[in-house]
Amino acid sequence: MFSKFRKKMNDPAFKKKFWIYTAVMAIFWAKMSIVQGGIFTLDIENANEAAILAFNPISSIFLLFGVGILLAGRKGLLASYILGSVLLYVNVLFYREYHDFLTIPMLGQAANLAGLGGSITKILAVTDIFLFVDVFVAVFLLFYLKPARLQSFVPKRKEGLILAVIAIPLFLVNLGWAQTERTELLQRAFDRNMLVKYIGVLNFHAYDIVLQGQTEAKKTFADSNELVPVLNYLNEKETEPNSEMTGVAEGKNVILLSLESTQTFVVDNTLNGEELTPYFNDLKEEGAYFSNFYHQVKQGRTSDSEFLLDNSLYGLNRGAAFFTHSGNEYEATPEVLGEKGYTSSTMHANDETFWNRNVMYESLGYDEYYSKKDFDVTEEKSYGWGYLDEYFFSDALEKMEQMEQPFYNKMITLTNHHPFTLPEDKKFIKEGDTSSTTLNRYFQTIRYQDEALKQFVEKFKKSDLYEDTILVIYGDHFGISENHQQAMGEYLDKDINAYEQFQLQRVPLLMIGEGIEPKEHDTVGGQIDLRPTIMNLLGVEDENPIQFGQDLFSKDRREMMITRDGDFANEEYVGVKGSCFDRETGEKVEGEACASGFKEAEEELALSDSVVYGDLLRYLDQTELIEEKDSSEQQE
Ligand code: GP9
Ligand code: MN
Secondary structure: OHHHHHHHHOOHHHHHHHHHHHHHHHHHHHHHHHHHHHHOOOOOOOHHHHHHHHHOHHHHHHHHHHHHHHHHHHHHHHHHHHHHHHHHHHHHHHHHHHOOOOOHHHHOOHHHHHOOOHHHHHHOOHHHHHHHHHHHHHHHHHHHHOOHHHHOOOOOHHHHHHHHHHHHHHHHHHHHHHHHHOOOOOOOOOOHHHHHHHHOHHHHHHHHHHHHHHHHHHHHHOOHHHHHHHHHHHHHHOOOOOHHHOOOOOOOEEEEEEEOOOOHHHOOOEEOOEEOOHHHHHHHHHOEEEOOEEOOOOOOHHHHHHHHHHHOOOOOOOOOHHHHOOOOOOOOHHHHHHHOOOEEEEEEOOOOOHHHHHHHHHHHOOOEEEOHHHOOOOOOOEEOOEEOHHHHHHHHHHHHHHOOOOEEEEEEOOOOOOOOOOOHHHOOOOOOOOOOHHHHHHHHHHHHHHHHHHHHHHHHHHOOOHHHEEEEEEEOOOOOOHHHHHHHHHHHOOOOOHHHHHHOOEOOEEEEOOOOOOEEEOOOEEHHHHHHHHHHHHOOOOOOOOOOOOOOOOOOOOOEEEOOOOOEEEOOEEEEOOEEEEOOOOOEEOOHHHHHHHHHHHHHHHHHHHHHHOOHHHHHHHHHHHHHHHHHHHHO
């Protein structure tokens, strides 16, 4: 083969073509390397990883251009170049906003991008134009200058095929090399940043297409037997809820208050001597406050937190279950409470279709959804993402006062959302002075949200609702992403390593109501635990056995919180990206200590995924039969 190639290189026409291919690919490689190495922050830890990062674009470039040429010759090459460039840039924008990579299910959520509104201008940079200089030059050369040399450059389809085929061994080399750093890379593909570090962003997209195919097949081929391992696992892990708390809020209304992008680090913290959340700091003395409570969301963000809350199932690793699995059968909190005479509703002053809520809320069994159109939204009362929290709260309280009781109502705030902007007269404290303007503004929107919360809770306390209601306040997810680690370190005055970054994923949780003793709890828990905790307080027998959470007040809790990345915190340790830390001191400990935790996390996530991907709750009425069959088989 090589001698044939050498012979061909003696032909000047072939030689020219060869060098043009090489130049085109090298330029694209350089661009991709700039994006991967300079714009994404992929935590390159050693020279081997840096070399892998430099190597991994190559196979994808062969595949991309090979397929382009195979399909449409020279035009196909140009089309591949443009397509590849646009794809890279879309990833750049997405990464700046979410510190994550696009997946196919996310593309189906293009409607959400419209909601990015103010955020989009914040993620564009003037220098981005340089990422397209090569495209402009290519188009200019081909369509205006049309030099004879280039006109005689006619790629053959067969050459495209050869390039595409060469991509395969190149990718295998890449994968084998990557596995020297991380074994079973593709099997343990929880962390997209890691995946891109090792196989490159374009190969990641190819892999994502494969995953998509597998996902669709899962539902088609699923059957009720797949519930057996899930039920076995859950039976084995089952813990008793705290019986002293059972029914303390029987028959009461539940108000859930989801605080946008609110992290625990703001609680009891100050900026220039001023408290960031003065009202919440006092309020938390009146109820059960959980200081080691984590969000567990991924690409579905707020919607994932809602999914966790109402199902006690994990959200998905790719995309948002609110979009991809809104057609599933669920037996969620609103439905279960509905059977006990509750009315259920959810309130959020954004477009009703955002996160596909209008569809998903129906599947979850909500009776009523109050979206933007149901609030008294005017331009004067809106800013940034929309209706300011203080007005949202006051409209919401009015609505709740009219509701049939008992009710279960979820309220979702909006103002404290990236890019964290406020009208001048709502800025109650000065901006921060860290190196991140995002974090600097975040302090102000947090402070604003606290003021709005104060107005709401004080009015609520005076209302007739107060005595008959439990109030559950929690943060939906982080607001300050890993992109701002340095600034976060400046503010907290410590180095933000993997452990600290993990601990920053804590969000506040506060429950207030008669029968709930004011106390700070340090149990390790997450959003997955909300449903069983609330159901126990209400004294409701929740017959859906497919839930992964446990009562947060339980005395024999399995102290464990699993993130969607397969990381975890338990009583003693925090396991992050393969490393292990003492949970309380943050000291690094030998990896073995976390091995069982990682294994448990992986197993639990896979089981929860099997339920969602297989739409297994449609077989819920067969669970008793399955359990009987399983125990009789075990006896045999
Ligand atoms: C929008 C709100 C915020 O409706 O839920 O979206 P997020 O980006 O936080 O998921
Ligand atoms: Mn949110």
